[in-house]
Amino acid sequence: xxxxxxxxxxLGKEKVLVDPAEKFVYGADWSPRTSDEFCPPDVVVLPRTTxxxxxxxxxxxxxxxxxxxxxxLTGMLGGAIALYGGIYIDTTTMNSVxxxxxxxxxxxVQAGATLQEVNDAVKPYDLWLPHQPExxxxxxxxxxxxxxxxxxxxxxYGKILNCLLSAEIVTGTGEVLELGHRKAHFTSSGYKLKDxxxxxxxxxxxxxxxxxKLEPVPAVRRVDMLVFPRMGAAVDYLSRLLKAGLSIEAxxxxxxxxxxxxxxxxxxxxxxxxEIPAWAEALLAIAFxxxxxxxxxxxxxxxxxxxxFEAQLVxxxxxxxxxxASKYTLDFEPFKQKWPDSQKQKKFGxxxxxxPVGRLEEFYHKFIxxxxxxxxxxxxxxxxxxxxxxxxxxxxxAVFVDYRNADEVRRFREFHDELSKLAIAFEGTMxxxxxxxxxxxxxxxxxxxxxxxxxxxxxxxxxxxxxxNPGKKFVRExxx
Amino acid sequence: xxxxEDFKDELETCFGTSxxxxxxxxxxxxxxxxxxxxxxxxxxxxxxxxxxxxxxSPAVVQAAFECTLCGNCDRWCSLKNTEHTQAFREYLLKHxxxxxxxxxxxxASLRNYGNPWFQPRSARNxxxxxxxxxKATPGKADVLFFAGCTSAVTKQLxxxxxxxxxxxxxxxxxxxxxxxxxxCCGSTLQRIGQTEAFETMASDNIAKLESLGTKKVITPxxxxxITLKKSAEKHGSKLxxxxxxxxxxxxxxxxxxxxxxxxxxxxxxxxxxxxxxxGVFDEPRTIVEAIGTLVExxxxxxxxxxxxxxxGLQSAFPKLSRELAAKRVxxxxxxxATTLVTSCPFCETQLRTVPGIKVSNLMELxxxxxxxxxxxx
Numbered sequence: 001x002x003x004x005x006x007x008x009x010x011l012g013k014e015k016v017l018v019d020p021a022e023k024f025v026y027g028a029d030w031s032p033r034t035s036d037e038f039c040p041p042d043v044v045v046l047p048r049t050t051x052x053x054x055x056x057x058x059x060x061x062x063x064x065x066x067x068x069x070x071x072x073l074t075g076m077l078g079g080a081i082a083l084y085g086g087i088y089i090d091t092t093t094m095n096s097v098x099x100x101x102x103x104x105x106x107x108x109v110q111a112g113a114t115l116q117e118v119n120d121a122v123k124p125y126d127l128w129l130p131h132q133p134e135x136x137x138x139x140x141x142x143x144x145x146x147x148x149x150x151x152x153x154x155x156x157y158g159k160i161l162n163c164l165l166s167a168e169i170v171t172g173t174g175e176v177l178e179l180g181h182r183k184a185h186f187t188s189s190g191y192k193l194k195d196x197x198x199x200x201x202x203x204x205x206x207x208x209x210x211x212x213k214l215e216p217v218p219a220v221r222r223v224d225m226l227v228f229p230r231m232g233a234a235v236d237y238l239s240r241l242l243k244a245g246l247s248i249e250a251x252x253x254x255x256x257x258x259x260x261x262x263x264x265x266x267x268x269x270x271x272x273x274x275e276i277p278a279w280a281e282a283l284l285a286i287a288f289x290x291x292x293x294x295x296x297x298x299x300x301x302x303x304x305x306x307x308x309f310e311a312q313l314v315x316x317x318x319x320x321x322x323x324x325a326s327k328y329t330l331d332f333e334p335f336k337q338k339w340p341d342s343q344k345q346k347k348f349g350x351x352x353x354x355x356p357v358g359r360l361e362e363f364y365h366k367f368i369x370x371x372x373x374x375x376x377x378x379x380x381x382x383x384x385x386x387x388x389x390x391x392x393x394x395x396x397x398a399v400f401v402d403y404r405n406a407d408e409v410r411r412f413r414e415f416h417d418e419l420s421k422l423a424i425a426f427e428g429t430m431x432x433x434x435x436x437x438x439x440x441x442x443x444x445x446x447x448x449x450x451x452x453x454x455x456x457x458x459x460x461x462x463x464x465x466x467x468x469n470p471g472k473k474f475v476r477e478x479x480x
Numbered sequence: 481x482x483x484x485e486d487f488k489d490e491l492e493t494c495f496g497t498s499x500x501x502x503x504x505x506x507x508x509x510x511x512x513x514x515x516x517x518x519x520x521x522x523x524x525x526x527x528x529x530x531x532x533x534x535x536x537s538p539a540v541v542q543a544a545f546e547c548t549l550c551g552n553c554d555r556w557c558s559l560k561n562t563e564h565t566q567a568f569r570e571y572l573l574k575h576x577x578x579x580x581x582x583x584x585x586x587x588a589s590l591r592n593y594g595n596p597w598f599q600p601r602s603a604r605n606x607x608x609x610x611x612x613x614x615k616a617t618p619g620k621a622d623v624l625f626f627a628g629c630t631s632a633v634t635k636q637l638x639x640x641x642x643x644x645x646x647x648x649x650x651x652x653x654x655x656x657x658x659x660x661x662x663x664c665c666g667s668t669l670q671r672i673g674q675t676e677a678f679e680t681m682a683s684d685n686i687a688k689l690e691s692l693g694t695k696k697v698i699t700p701x702x703x704x705x706i707t708l709k710k711s712a713e714k715h716g717s718k719l720x721x722x723x724x725x726x727x728x729x730x731x732x733x734x735x736x737x738x739x740x741x742x743x744x745x746x747x748x749x750x751x752x753x754x755x756x757x758x759g760v761f762d763e764p765r766t767i768v769e770a771i772g773t774l775v776e777x778x779x780x781x782x783x784x785x786x787x788x789x790x791x792g793l794q795s796a797f798p799k800l801s802r803e804l805a806a807k808r809v810x811x812x813x814x815x816x817a818t819t820l821v822t823s824c825p826f827c828e829t830q831l832r833t834v835p836g837i838k839v840s841n842l843m844e845l846x847x848x849x850x851x852x853x854x855x856x857x
Contacts, residue, residue, distance in 0.1 A: 017514070017539075019537050019538070019539035019540075020533070020534035020535075020537065021516060021525050021528065021529070021534050021537055021539045021540045021543065022514065022515075022516050022539045024524065024525065024528045024533055024534060025515045025516050025520075025521040025524040025525060025528075026515060028495065028498065028524070029498060030497075030498040030499070035492060035495050035527060035531065036531075038524075038528070038533065046513060046514070072500050072503070073498065073500065073515075074498065074499065074500055090513070090515065092513055093513045095513075114504070116504065135499070135500075137500075137501055137503070137504045138499070138500040138501065138503055138504070330501070334555045334756075334782045335554055335555060335557070335558060336558050337499075337501060337556055337557050337558050339497045339499040339501065340493050340494065340497045340499070340557055340558045340559050341558040343493060343496045343497040344489075344493050344496075346496075347496040347497065403492075403495075403496045404492065
């Protein structure tokens, strides 16, 4: 009996897709690639329960077949692409709410629920899940954990790991494990195995359920934008705001070029690019939220301090609203959504390094140099503050990539690798929101040194046959 | 070059983008959760097919036809996704795929009877009995009431036509009809991928209306509304096409129809072809608000969810179609409304299959609530 026959026997025919057309659509994510680089799995399965996932992994384990789990397939580095074929688990079929506990501000969901579905479910309780990437309509809870993606509100709430209390996984042997601390917000007991899941890319286990911490929905939110003569000034300003004790909900430093990418709805409305002062090199988008009085006082104080940093408030609200629509509300005019409009010729491609806060501006200039060296059109840099109440950046160093041009896609990958290595040289890290995937795998030793071997050993404990998402994080010799 | 190949650039843009924002509002995908059945996956399927990555298979056919063409994907995109899907259907039919037997049946009826429902042409005129509506003749057809196949030949739906006509007459609007000579607008053919037959029909229809000297068409059918409107635009005709709710809302606002208002909670279901694809949202609501208290469903206007009847889904995939109707009715009930109002014969019929809420046609509801001394006919 073939492993696909065993999957059909275990799950039922309707949960197993083998038609080439059906498999094909699961062969690409949002990462820059040519349309010749679709990498379909050998079979797609649509589980509904943890038991289904367990059965799938047991079949894979017995036959030593690769298993790759995915959600919305909006990853920007191919993390959920089944590089070595085998079984693709579409987790989006597992999107049920298991429990909402309003009193304890938690939700238990199946891992295929999108972040938006979580928020739709808890909205009646005046609660929300503040982990909010731009892909929230499609990004699932499981993939947000496994990819460790970014969040608009990181400076107040952190990323998904700050919301994750517990998770159920199916390991590479088919064992079901619960990792975490139930509904307690933190623990000092044992090793924090749950934390290993953030950015694990499905290499340790398939996440099937998660318990997430929710937050009360703030009554009011005010978003503003300030321009600065240089990026470093914006960093210093943010540092000063935190020192002052202000509670910032969102903070993003954009280089001047990046603004254009985030103001699609402004161009739709006015037929032109937004204008900011010629001297401005950096823009800071900043949000305060809470009760009106608190928001007002925080904002007033922030604007008062701004003068000390040569900052100027952007008075044209349409610029701020357009940026916020792109970043958070996704409230685009019907039939004129930003993404396809902005990707008609070339698509968004990014490296996601992290560097020490004092070297942001220096790294920005290096990013421009590297992009130009590889003859790529620069979109710009966005530095997201993603660590609660401190200055910790995720950097999105973005360029346009002509995905119809194999040579340009190759140059993008070289650009990505060069920036990743450069970030390590800057005493930083290769990745802050896209994880390693196969792209960064060759450089993991550079990033982690001798500890890489310990990671490999951990991987072997969870996945002794190496069937879970092979080729991701750790280089696998032969590529299909 | 086939129609689908014309869209190759858009298919590549979708591949290049891959945002998947179309998934959230897609009624079919949300029910079945197979990625070939959401627009992102369907676009990829078309692209792969054009690239020769795989052959036409049952899954490819399913990807093309298991869709209501409701346009929710278009709302969250900037690509012409519903047009891709129609071209996809046409492509498959041209490449040897047999039309689905249910769709063949619709097309055969259209050829033989001029309507998709196997009703004799004479049935089309039954609803006008006793209404004293003049027949359109050249030069005497400034305003033409275009009833549409479905309402005209379906006994349960003719009441809405009668109500529409009487309301227009009460307000002093002079109009004519084509009686049993009224043709099909071609919407059904277009949606099931029979593009050539549709193009011929659309062209003939516009020529016919122009030859009569028609300036304005009023229709109660959203499918006819959007099809005739786009056909007129495509053929460079100055013919104005409006949905009856637009005409009537105007008359209510002008005080030409005086309405008895109640406190009943009512919710309004936007038909896809009238709302999202036709841009008519406010006028039906003006009428509902004149009659009762409008409470909106969570998904309304551009975000309205399809009832599941459209684009051949009801005939070819009845189970899924029923499930979509049940979801929409559940959403209506969640508002606390006691009446679910709509303004499309397909939506009306479809939503009535689900028990639990009174489903009313907008025109019938208005007619029942126009003060007695305003009524004529």
